[in-house]
Structures are given as structure tokens and as C-alpha cells.
Amino acid sequence: MLSRTLLCLAVLNVSTPLLADTVWLKNGDRLSGKIKVFDGGKLLIQTDYAGAIPIDWKQVKTLESDQELLVKQDAYVGEKAKSLKAAEDGKVILANGEAPKIVELASIQQIVKPKPLIEDFVWKGNVDVALDYKRADKDTDDYDIDLKTSARHGAWRHNAEASYNREAQNDVVTTNNWNAEYALDHFIDEHWYWQGRLNYTRDRIEDISRQRTVGTGPGYQFWDDELGAFSLGSLLNRTDYEYSDGGKSNFYSLAMKWDYNRYLVGKTVSIFTNGELGKPLGGDSDYSLDAEIGLRYKVTEWASLNLKAEKDLIGSSSGKDNALNKTRYTAGFGVMW
Template sequence: MPCKKKCTLAPRLALITVLAWYCHPLLAEQIVMLNGDIITGTVKTIWDEKLTIEPAYADDFKVDLDAVSFIESERVFDIEFTDGREVKARMLGGNAGMQRIEIDGEVREIPLMQFAKLDEPADYYDWDTFIDLNSTVEKGNTDSEKVALKVKTNLKLGDHRHIGELTLARESQSGVTTKQQELATYAYNWSFNDPWFLAGNLGYESDPIKQLEYRITVGGGFGYDIWDDSGRFFQIQAVAGWQTEKIERQDNDSAIAGWILRFRYNLIGGDLSAFHNNSWSSTLSGRRNDIFKSQTGVRYEITDLLYLNFELDFDYESSPAEGSENEDLTMLIGIGVEL
């Protein structure tokens, strides 16, 4: 009988130990406010003096950093201080706005307001997609309509990043179609020595109204990530490759060289996001042409899913088709979905 009780008790103790081990990180992840409130959940970011936390019972939300007493978590975070120092540290609690952190086994106490940025450990897999529907209509002496559908997606798999963009733009003036653009780009980045990366690029564009039946580009190069975190992104890439096109019913093949730049910066705790992307290419052989494209704008988050979008697009070609303008400036206002 005694042996039977011991044999029955042992697996129960083992089960309790395993459950406690699994539940411990969840219980430890919490923020304590200066007013004494305790919020349990997953700490996501600190950015722009806002702390984002995601409870198990609701979507993530933001609290003012100066209202937080301390953070407790078993995970290691990427932290940047206001003086520019960057560390990886665990959050061990604290008191009255003073945060205890552990860096390589050493415990320090630092004011939370000196945390310029905090990010979760980078996931192996991460993705986001933005779908914009923009439209402007002008009525008066001259009637004009502009409609653009834009899809932008980013997929990260470890050191590999895939960036895709699709634009379908239509414009008309007094019932006459003046733009019928289709533009698709794909970029592959391999971060072989962070922040340096190697890249491959594909592009396709057509606009029959401007006598451009197609333009296909294939290229590659290397780039540098100046910023790459939840609150900001800034990269620049040098690219060289080959371009084939049919414009004004003429086939042209050219070697090309240029750059690609992508920029995003979150404001107001991430509710407002400013962005600017541009690319420039110049032909080194064949038909001489310099091409510059840029997209500049802001997105304002309405809900976790929807946002308002304001965008200014500028296209330039040094040698467009006969009868087409060198410059094309488009202002777009619309609504978008973030997935």
C-alpha cells in the first residue's frame, strides 16, 4: 500500500512541475502602473514614449510610458536608450519608474523614460500586407477622375526578406482615358551580414496610353539596412541589371544601373506612419533614358485593420514616348486595410 501511494503521487508531482514551468513565463509577463494597476499580457514594443502590450483577452493597446512603474518578463528584448546605446536585456521588475534589467548576467537599474525603443526578439517568420484603394474626383470646367489600387506585402523568413508591390492606376479627363498603368515589382533580400544584404529585383510596367506596351527589368545588387525595427525602417540599395521594353512599337534592350530606397517612420505611438519610397535607374546602353519613381505619404490608423491614406506619387522619364510628358504627379486619398 505505501508503495502504491508513492507511485501514484510521483506522476502527479511531475505533472504539476511541468505545468508550472510552462505557465511561469506567462505569469511573469506583465506591466505594473504607477497607480498600482497590473496588466498581464505580451509586451510588444516601446516607441515614441508609448508601451504596447497585448493581453490574452483583447487586442494590443498602448499606455503612456511615464505612467508605467516597471515591466516584468522572462524574455530577452532588443533595447535602444535615448543616448543611442543598444543592448539585449531581460526585464526584472523595478519600482516607481526605475526598471531593473539584466544584461549578460549583470543587473542594472535604469529609468524607463530613458528607453527610446524596445522590441520583441525578432521572429523567424513575419509578414504584413497593405491594400490601398485611392480615388479623387474633380467636377467643374474640367471633369477628372483618378483611381489607384495598391498592394504592398513584406514576408520575412529568418535572414530572407521578400517585398512585393502591385499598382493598378487609371485616370481620365473629360471622359478620355489619360492613364492606364500596371506596375509590379518584387525584391528579394538576403541579410548575409546584418545590416548588409544581397538583393535580387524584378519589375514589370505597362501603360498603353503612353505607348509603353511593356517594360521588364531584372537586376541585383547589395544594400544596407539603416533601420529595421517595429517603429522605423530605412534601407538603401545599389542595383544593376538588364531592361527590355517595347515603346512606340520599338523593341529596346539596355543595361541599367541605379538605386532603390525605402523609408517608414511611425509617430504618435504607431497610429501615424510616414513613408517614402523611391527608385532611380539609368540606361548604360541602348535607348538613353533616366527613370525616377517616388511615393511619399502618411497612413493614419483608424482601427487595427483600417487606416486612412494620403499619398503623393511622382514619376519622371528623361525620354518618354512622343506626345507624353516627362513628369507625372498624382495625389491620392483613400482608405486601406492592413493584414
């Protein structure tokens, strides 16, 4: 009798599915998995059978989840729900003990996992490292390290970037520079934001030894979710140069920035590009371009391989020789979060 009881319990445990979130669609389909995030009009659900699936929020009829989730109906205020329960079409129940609340799906702007301190805090970024050692007629050592990260809370987003590049041939250093940038975005609504930026570059080899740029201007965020982001910004900049011989100069310029990344193949491969195109104000016809494009392949949840092409250009629309025209190709590894 005891053995039969144990057998029945074992069969029951095997046959009972693990708790999973469920999403019902307007076309009658139903998806089961784990809700990761809803942002930018896309609900991302992680499944065992098809990986991460993005769902258009307008196609969702209702949903349920046993996770504790933060449901935000505007950019500033969110309500923490112990679980979500299915409701009638176009609605969901926020279950909080004895006080459940029914809300319209159309009124929800974001669903995220609450953080321990700042509940709607979203932090992401990556560090890429490329190393090149060549032993031939010319021994070459090349180091390239890049950091990019952003953190958002409510209507504010903090962006930070840093890079270091050093190259030596036959023990003679030919490239040695580093760059750091901080930008603060304040979102006016879901898409429009205003940015303030500070950029500093230190070069120990080139004639321009120090470069400081302060800028401000509006930007537009097309989307920013678990599957990627795309934004365009315009800036009015003041740039100060310090030369290796002690000279100084400064000028004002207009610039356009872009930042695009998108996951492909079930969040395994991503394509990214970012950069800035600038034009000094006044009679000078020179322009500058600083851009990169690349691919990143996720080996694990946090480790990745990457291929990048970087372009630095200072040119002239009048046909004069370029003061700078450099293209670099790198392959390396990195971590991401």
C-alpha cells in the same frame, strides 16, 4: 459569513493586477505592459498609460514575461520559451519547464511571438485605395490602388508590390496601366543583403506598352522593427521596352533604391518614402526618377487614411526637354497588417 467571503473575493479580484510583462532598466526605472517585439536594437512594450514605448536594448537590465516567445540568438536558430524570468543584470532566464536557461541579453538578436507554422515568420504590408470622382465641364473618374507587402523568414525576405491606375475624362480613358514587382533578399549578416528583382509594367495608353526590368545588387538595412524600416540598395538592371507600334529596345542601367517608413505619435502616424533613381549605362545622359512620399494615419489597428505625392521623371543632364515629368497627389484609405 458567506456574504463577507464573497466580498473579500471580489475585493481581491479587483485589487489583483492583470498579469503584465516587466522590464527593468539600468537607471532603476521599471516599465510594465506587454512586450510586442525586440528587433533592430529596440524593445517595444505596449502600455496602458503611454501607448507603445520603444526601449534601447542596451539600457535593459533584465525582464520577465508570461508570454510564449521565440528568442533568437542568431539569424537562423531560435528557442521557444514558455516564459521569461528576471535574472541578474544583463541576463534573462528562458523558462521551459524543468530546463531553464540563462542567456546574456547582449547575445539576443530578436524576440518575437512564435507563428503557428514558421515560428520566426514576420509578415507586414498595406493596401491603399484612392478614388476621385469629379462632375463638372469635364467629368473625371480616377482609380488608384497600391499594394506593398514583405515577409521574412531567417535570412530570406520576400518583397512584393503591385499598383493599378485608371483615369477617364468624359468617358475617354486617358490613363490605364498596372505594375507588379517581386524582389528576393538574402541577408549576409544583420544589415547587408543581396537582392534579385523582377518588375513588369503594362500600359494600354502610352507609347511604351510593356516594360520588363531584371536587376540584382547589394543593399543595406539600417533598421527594420515595429517602429519602421530604412534600407538602401543598388542594382544593375536590364530593361526591355515594347512599343505600341511593335518596336522593341533594351538597355542596361545602374539604379539606387530607398525605402523608409517611421511611426510617430505612439504608432498612430507614420511618414514614408520610397523610390528609385536610375542612370543608363553608355553615352546616354538621361536619368529617371520614380518616387513617392506620404503620411499615413491609423484610424484602427488595421484601417488607415493616407496622403501621397508621386513623382515620375525622365530627364537629361544636358538640358534637353524632359520626355516625362509627372506629379500626382492622392488621398485615400487603406488596410495594413
